Amino acid sequence: MIEEKKNIVSLEDRIPKLKQARKRRANIRLIFYLTILFFLVAIVVYLQSPLSHVRDVSIVGNTHVSDQKLIDMSHVTKEDNFWKVDKDAVAELVNVHPEIAAASVDRKLPGTIEINVDEYERVGYVKVDGSYYPILENGERLDSYQLKSPSGDAPLLIDFNKPTYLEGMSKELQQLPGSIASMISEIYWEPTDENPYQIRLYMTDGYEVLGTIRNFSEKILAYPSIVSQLGPDDRGIIHIDVGAYFEAYPGTEAPEDEANEEESTDEGQG
The missing domain is CATH 1.20.5 (Single alpha-helices involved in coiled-coils or other helix-helix interfaces)
Structure with missing residues (x-):
């Protein structure tokens, strides 16, 4: 108890x-x-406080359009609140530039606004009144971007005075491998009654190519193979419009009788 x-x-x-x-x-x-x-x-x-302000605006992915141009278009300044920046609105403002295909915006701590852009590829240049203007992969000509000479990063498109054919050529060039695109110096639009899509190309290695806009990106793929079978002194036109073959310039081949005579002489000496 x-x-x-x-x-x-x-x-x-x-x-x-x-x-x-x-x-x-x-x-x-x-x-x-x-x-x-x-x-x-x-x-x-x-x-x-100023601690929440944007410290820096970074541009990623641009080649031809300057950083400052895109920053100005974004309207983002260091007086803006880092957390109040409307990412979608900024992307829309930047995407207005004709050379920008797409844009997106990210926040990077502690205070950087990062603008990522994808530029339209420059597939060619056209000459108008003594000046050169870039042609984008979507077929648009940058009239606001005037050059005294082409930059050399894309071929020169000549006599493409109808937008339909220029746009078609631009789309075909956009699909080319870089190794082949870099070999094209000039492209002339030479329409005929039979083929309004006919084009003539002058290559950086000295050859001339006759083709057509339609399916050009597929047919030009045969070019390196044809060139590899030619001799160092062979000069002429490589046809890729109907089939693919080489046509020597007149006068660059030895006449048939002369060639046979040289063969007979060689045999007699033998």
Whole structure:
């Protein structure tokens, strides 16, 4: 009986412990609420301070369009709040540029706005009134981008005075492997009654190619193979319009009788 009384804790003994536990929980809640309050105040102060401003605007993926041009078009400045920059709106502003095919915007901590762009490929240049203008892969001519001479990174397109054929040629050039595109120096549009799509190409290695706009990107693939079978002195026209074959310029081949005479002489000496 005495042992059972020892195990029973009196109410007077338990009250101080309950008070301490309640006080401890109240202190924990107070610290928690003060932490949240401090955190919220810090966020408000941060958002209202220069620390939340854009620190830098970075352009990624551009080749021909300058960084500053795209930054100006984005309307993003270092006075803007980093977190309030509308990424979709900025992308739309940049995408207005005729050389930009697509644009996207990302935030990079601590304060960089990164604008990623994809440029239309320049597939050629056209000459108008003594000046040269880039032609994009979508067939559009950049009238606002005037050059005194072509940049050499794409062929010169000559006499393409109808947009339909220029656009078709541009699309075909866009599909070419870089190794073949770099070999094309000039392309002339030479329509005939039989073939309004006829074109004549002058290559950087000295050969001339006669073809057609339609399926040009497929037919020109035979060019390296044909050239590899020609001699160093062979000069002429490589046809890729109907079939693929080489036609020597008149006068560059030895006459048949003269060739036979040389063969007979060689045999007699033998």
